[in-house]
Amino acid sequence: MTGIFPGGVAVSDLEVYDWEAADGCRSGSPHLHTASSEGYVVIAGSGAVQTLSAAGFDEQPLTPGDVVWFSPGAVHRLINHSDLRLLVVMSNAGLPEAGDAVLTFPTEVLDDPDAYAVAVALPAGEGRAAAARARRDLALEGFTVLRAGGAEALARFHERAVRLVRPRTAQWRAQWETTVVAETARVDAQLTALAAGEPGLMSAASVTRIAPTSPERSYGMCGRLHTWQWAAAPPRDSEASA
Incomplete structure (x- = not known):
């Protein structure tokens, strides 16, 4: 048993927020990942995903059966038209849930690590939903400016994102080495x-069942999440992805 999900990925079950934003769309918080790829498998409802990348702005419809994924640096924002629900697949054994994501807050927040930490955090218990919605709205403010600024604005956002996550990279490397590298x-x-004609690990074959992190959905960046406690994953923090 390796202790991590096949291929060194992690998955979560996401119900996208239906809170209406300033532009009239019901959506999650726009963000990017700095080191990991993230994929969506649409399992119910309908919606869209807006992206900002080297190719510029794009919006793609989402209906059951659709699969789309993003490489590091692609800003993405989920739009909920009707009960949109996704299976989210994340590379690097849950690294996106260890702070790999950076939300598209206004530049004055991105340029101040302490202000960013305050803006991204969610309180425990009562008030968590309101704080998650306020966080989404703040990220949308920055996203609107970012979208209007084109390639130059996206490049500057990438630079700010790097400055924010750089102090964590040693921890991320350790996590990656003990999960994805070990699996490889x-x-x-x-x-x-097998090439030598030997069964190798097959003689120690096993079946693993992973317990849910919580019976209730948590508040993520894009919606309400069901997650699972992967055996080799670090504790989840307030910057949970998706």
């Missing part, structure tokens, strides 16, 4: 064993 090494060793 395990597969390499198994292929070597």
